Amino acid sequence: MRTVDLRSGAGWQGIVSILLFICLWHISALWAGSRLFPGPVSVLSSLLQEIEEGVLPYHLAITLARVALSFVIAMVTGTALGIVLGRFRGLDRWLHPWLIILLNVPAVVIIILTYVWLGLVETALLVAVAANKIPNVAVTLREGARALDKDFAEVAQIYRFRPAVTVREVIIPQLAPYLLAAGRNGLALIWKIVLVVELLGRSNGVGFQLQSYFQLFDVTRIIAYAAAFVLCVLLIELALFAPLERRIERWRR
């Protein structure tokens, strides 16, 4: 049975490398001495100030909500589509070229077109993000559906598993590594796209703030917002994906 290797292998070395990077950044910023290349201390101070004023939590919460909603839409739709394409070769032959096209259309083109056609509204944002992400999820899950082991399906048939038991005990465990891979990649891609969509056509969210600070050339705050967001994504990785991965992988030797 084919599986996807998901072991991330991050340990203390990862933390040390990040600390070394921060030290290097600090020294370089001191050496550069420019407003356009702020060091970690001033970024941290701006970050704290934005948090204190409540501006960053407000915009961060809006962006995270958009990321969550887009993520759910893209994962559910992409998973369903991927499984159908993986199981029905005829349909796959019809839709495969479209998946390749959608995978290669630049994200920004889809974003602009959705804003033009649907207007600068929340729905347009969700559609644009989902349209960018669904093909990735579908392609990953299509591979998972193709790799479903017929031997296990036969066991389920012989022992007359109810359909719900077959899905829970036979299909989902085989698709789990693919779902996890699609979820991880999905989160990484979606938050980047959400930021661009906000930057181009919303009046709130981290993307909007980045655009505002870009116009002011306030690099310190741009980095502060980016750092806050990366920190959130890291927390999601640690709190959600890493335990999920351990749970999925626990039976492996």
Place this chain on the structure above:
Amino acid sequence: MSLKIDVVRKIYARQGDTPERVLFEGLSLELADGEVCALVGPSGTGKTSLLQMVAGLDEDFTGTIEGRPPDIGYLFQTPRLFPWRTARQNLELVLPGRVERAGELLAEVGLAGSEDVYPQRLSLGMARRVALARALAVEPKLLLLDEPFASLDTATSKGMQDLVSAQLQRSRPTTLLVTHHWHEAAALADRIVVIDGSPARIVENRAVLRPRAAE
């Protein structure tokens, strides 16, 4: 109710460079209720295919399988345990509503203490015993055993053979046993059926005579 296998024609479709092949043509076999029938023959004659057809996993043939009961136990060539479930959980899946039987069955096949082990950590012999316990867990009226002793060392094979023999005597399901070895067939079966040729046909069908057990 006896099991009547009547295959008019079974064709293996062309796959890549392998041409189409008629696997069976006019093959009939009847098993009495509770009978243990060993199916012996060279590799590639379609023994496993016949088991799949009897089990209802392959319905792409002309002919009929009469008297197939709903409760079938199937010991596949490979154990086919769900790797993400422990030995006990694999059994519990086929025992809805009476999961406590899982531990008892594992003890019966000599695996007490290995209940919470994942299949990857079991040897082939142990995994096959779990699969046998799973096949017996459903209290099958029809038991299909596909080379249950293949790839096992002599001692493990003998242990497994004794286990199968004891279980067959206890619950007496109608059994179709596929094997390459005459001595296994003679030790376990009431009847030995030899298939050979292409298309495969029954070349020998004889009862196994056993010495009457001492009163």
